[in-house]
Structures are given as C-alpha cells and as structure tokens.
Amino acid sequence: MSTDLNELYNEVIIKHLSNRDIVHNCKDMQITHSMRNCLCGDHITIGLNCEQDLIHDIKANCSGCALSKASASILLKSVTGLSAKQAGRQIQMVNQFLIDFQDNCALGEMVAFRGIHKFPMRKRCVFLPWQCLHELMQTHQLID
Numbered sequence: 582m583s584t585d586l587n588e589l590y591n592e593v594i595i596k597h598l599s600n601r602d603i604v605h606n607c608k609d610m611q612i613t614h615s616m617r618n619c620l621c622g623d624h625i626t627i628g629l630n631c632e633q634d635l636i637h638d639i640k641a642n643c644s645g646c647a648l649s650k651a652s653a654s655i656l657l658k659s660v661t662g663l664s665a666k667q668a669g670r671q672i673q674m675v676n677q678f679l680i681d682f683q684d685n686c687a688l689g690e691m692v693a694f695r696g697i698h699k700f701p702m703r704k705r706c707v708f709l710p711w712q713c714l715h716e717l718m719q720t721h722q723l724i725d
Contacts (some may be wrong), residue, residue, distance in 0.1 A: 593693035597654035598647055605640040614717035618709050620702070623649040627713045631723065634664050639714075646706050648697070653710035655690045660714070665723035672715045679704050 607613045610628025617624050623645030630638040639661055643653040660668040675691055677683075682698045694707050718724045 591693055591696065593690050594647065594651040597651035597690070600650075600654040600657075603641050603643040603650055603653045603657070605642055607640050607642055610638070610640055612717060612721050614713055614720060616709060616713040616716065618645065618649065618705050621646050621649070621706050623706055623709050625649065625653060625710050625713050627653075627710065627717055629714075629717065631665065634666075634723070636660050636663055636665065636668055641710065643710065645709075646703075648694070648703055648706040649709050652691075652694070652707045655693075656710045656714060659689060659691070665718055668714065669718060669724040672711050675711050676708065679708055 605628075607626050607628030611630045613626055613628040615624070615626040623643070625641060625643045625645070628640045629636055639657055641653045641657055643650050659671055663671065671687075674685060674688055678685060678688055678691060679694070679697065682695050684692050684695065697703055697707055715724075
C-alpha cells in the first residue's frame with residue numbers, strides 16, 4: 582500500500598471498521614434520518630432518542646466504504662450524552678477540520694482522517710454521517 586493510503590487508512594480508522602455499533606436497526610428510535618452518497622454508494626441511517634435536549638441514545642446503520650463506516654463509528658462515540666447544541670458544535674468542528682485539516686484536540690479520533698486532504702473526493706464519505714446527524718437535528722428542530 583502506498584504511503585498516502587497508509588496515512589488515510591491508519592490504525593484508528595481500521596479499528597473503527599470492526600465496530601458492530603454501526604449496523605443497528607434504527608426503527609425503535611424516536612427520530613431517524615437517512616442519506617446516500619451516490620458517488621461512493623454509501624448509505625447511512627441515524628436514529629436518536631433524546632431526553633431533555635440530551636442525546637440519550639444514538640444508533641446508526643451504515644453501509645458503504647471504510648471511511649464512512651469509521652466516521653460513523655467515531656460519531657456515535659463522540660456525541661452520545663451531548664446536548665443537541667453541543668453535538669451541533671461538534672459537527673461544525675468536523676466540517677471545519679475537513680476544510681482546513683487543522684488538528685483540534687476537541688475532535689478526538691476524527692483527527693485520524695487528516696490524510697483525507699490527499700483524496701478530496703473522499704471528504705464526502707467522511708462527512709456523510711455527520712451531515713446526516715445535522716440534517717436529522719435540523720429537521721426535528723433540535724438545532725437552528
């Protein structure tokens with residue numbers, strides 16, 4: 582594998598690929614939203630249960646490329662227990678990171694995707710789970 586691909590598919594991303602939390606059925610969740618990435622074939626459904634503006638439970642059913650699956654796994658871990666407003670800020674930070682690739686310790690394991698800057702077409706794969714959560718929260722008026 583080339584050095585660029587090794588940087589892209591690093592240990593953190595590979596670890597998250599085996600996370601079984603990204604293959605849940607979301608039908609029992611209070612609210613759900615689905616999105617597709619037609620360029621890559623990714624499909625994700627995210628479901629939320631909220632209690633008093635807190636993300637009490639979040640599930641995802643993600644199929645597609647390794648990058649979208651790993652990103653979904655990190656998303657689940659990152660936003661559980663946050664308020665909708667905090668999750669919205671986390672989404673904004675991830676989006677900004679995918680634009681400027683400046684490491685931010687608040688991003689946690691998402692910084693493992695810093696190698697994506699060499700593969701600009703794959704940014705959509707990485708951001709798809711986060712965009713899905715953002716649209717879900719906007720649609721259900723959890724964020725502005």
